[in-house]
Amino acid sequence: MDDHPTPSDTTLIKGGWVVGFDGTEHRLIRDGVVVFEGDTVVHVGQHFEGQADHTIDASTKLVSPGLVNAHVHVGAHTGDRMIFDAGRRDLFRSGFMNYCTTNGINGPTLHDYENADVAIKYSLGCLLRYGSTTVVEMGGELGGESEGGKLGPLARHAGELGIRIYMSPGLRSAHHYYDQDGRHQIHWHSETDELRTLDAAIDFIEKYDGAFDGRVKAILVPLEYHLCSHELLRRTKSVAKEHGVGITLHLAESVLEFQDSIRNTGRTPVGMLYNLDFLGPEVILGHGLYTTGHSQVAYTRGDDLAQLRETGTTVAHSPTVFGRRGVHLESFQRYLDAGVNMAIGTDSYPQDMLGELKLVQIIGKIADRDFEVCNTREVFNAATLGGARALGRDDLGRLSPGAKADILLVDLSRPRTGPYLDPIKALIQCCDGEVIDTVIVGGRTLVQDGQLLAWDHTELLGEVRQSCEHAWSKFSEYWPDNEPIETVFPNAFKPWDGA
Ligand SMILES: [Zn+2]
Missing domain, CATH: 3.20.20.140 (Metal-dependent hydrolases)
Structure with a gap:
């Protein structure tokens, strides 16, 4: 993305594959486009003839509804x-x-x-x-x-x-x-x-x-x-x-x-x-x-x-x-x-x-x-x-004019995706969430290059691990019979007891 859009800007995404919604069902568009203005999708299709303030090159990616x-x-x-x-x-x-x-x-x-x-x-x-x-x-x-x-x-x-x-x-x-x-x-x-x-x-x-x-x-x-x-x-x-x-x-x-x-x-x-x-x-x-x-x-x-x-x-x-x-x-x-x-x-x-x-x-x-x-x-x-x-929402879960600009850009160039005939089958059968490169909600990019933009996720992981270590150390206080966690939920392998 070139720079940060303002709420009224138009953004054009050029995708390798686009999951567009035709009013009845999802369709796949090879080398398709999605355009959104502010928080709303305004165009989905094979081409876009208008002017866009920003362009996102997603030619190696699948453009999917959130x-x-x-x-x-x-x-x-x-x-x-x-x-x-x-x-x-x-x-x-x-x-x-x-x-x-x-x-x-x-x-x-x-x-x-x-x-x-x-x-x-x-x-x-x-x-x-x-x-x-x-x-x-x-x-x-x-x-x-x-x-x-x-x-x-x-x-x-x-x-x-x-x-x-x-x-x-x-x-x-x-x-x-x-x-x-x-x-x-x-x-x-x-x-x-x-x-x-x-x-x-x-x-x-x-x-x-x-x-x-x-x-x-x-x-x-x-x-x-x-x-x-x-x-x-x-x-x-x-x-x-x-x-x-x-x-x-x-x-x-x-x-x-x-x-x-x-x-x-x-x-x-x-x-x-x-x-x-x-x-x-x-x-x-x-x-x-x-x-x-x-x-x-x-x-x-x-x-x-x-x-x-x-x-x-x-x-x-x-x-x-x-x-x-x-x-x-x-x-x-x-x-x-x-x-x-x-x-x-x-x-x-x-x-x-x-x-x-x-x-x-x-x-x-x-x-x-x-x-x-x-x-x-x-x-x-x-x-x-x-x-x-x-949820009674006909503006979510789809990419069509009038829908919210909630969009995923999925990296299909990873080795785990392999050769694919159908990117949606590849997505569900070969992938997990790590292949998602960009997440846009209401037209705002919130995840880029697989990283949260608002918070430091690695730091949060450290803190949540600390919190859980503490809760597990107190396990016998809240578990019936006051047994320790090692007895109730033993690890896959016994701890090493040698030197
Ligand atoms: Zn539940």
Whole structure:
């Protein structure tokens, strides 16, 4: 890029390949162009006859719309998800219950020992650098969004960085904890406390929806189906309607949650939300794994997917975090064929959407034992158009006139890309987020030559490592039975004990 554009400047990108949107679907344009003015795309095609203030030569690159990441936990989990590649057998290897659970009703958790501010910045940096230009945050309360009437670190840092974020403080009626015998329990809060969480979210919507030139947007986040009363869910739905915002929650993500729902309500998690009139086109379910017919729930009757299709509900699919525990969606193709809108989220580290897409495809094929399913077009669409649809945005996840100038320049000249017939297949099957050279959001270049421009990512990595080392050193204080981390999550190899 020659110099920094001003908001009204016109920028022309000359790409080796351009993923253009023709109003209906993505198309590939060899040696195509994208032109944006300010924060908006004004032209996509084979040629551009007008004058541009700036020209970006991307002749060795793929010009792609920025990816819409429909499920992330920015404010936490630097210290756990990636590192602990196991789970408790009595929780059916559910990931989140292992880590978000307190030792005693009001006891500590791993997150109490982490430096949340550093974790947020490091994590936002990873998301952006690896191609997510829009993210949906799932655990918002850890960022203290409107603490003391002020904007908390999560929205503030996202705003400074320039990424698009959907968020608000999380809603809950209960929390997980381990009792004296180390067993998992759920502690239900008072009605006053649960409504207080909704008040905080409404406060956030009223004050901050649309902050930072519209890049910070509100979405209501009942944290988990498992932890929300039906009354809280009903009220959430009506607040969403009243304020014109979406909703996202964790649902059907563990066998335990599915079985509890059947025992307590007689319905599956999806069936229960359908019965509450909660589902709808503004609702994103993370992760929707355990639906009727899943081989691990022993529940073959009913048709959860038909209810998701009928209501226009989205499922945010994150195969990495579940694959690490040996479980998967059954199957990506079955959901697509049922007419369910599918979006993709990274959920966990390394917050790399391209890495996630590779697993969507591979695990999707394995799940169906069919190499003809889960094709590259559907996977790329889910990470762009599917996520945008879930957020009710026809100006994201595509490059066409009127869309936001959220653009990735992907370096296809790397050895790992190899010779390719189709750059999109090469992107998903051979690459990870390291091949992304430039990230532009709303017309502003935020990542160049693979480096964040706003912050020193290497410095943040050092700080987040320090924070995690500290949290791990205190492991026995928050883990049931007070065992040390080496016993509960042993490293791949034993430490050297010789001289
Ligand atoms: Zn999650």
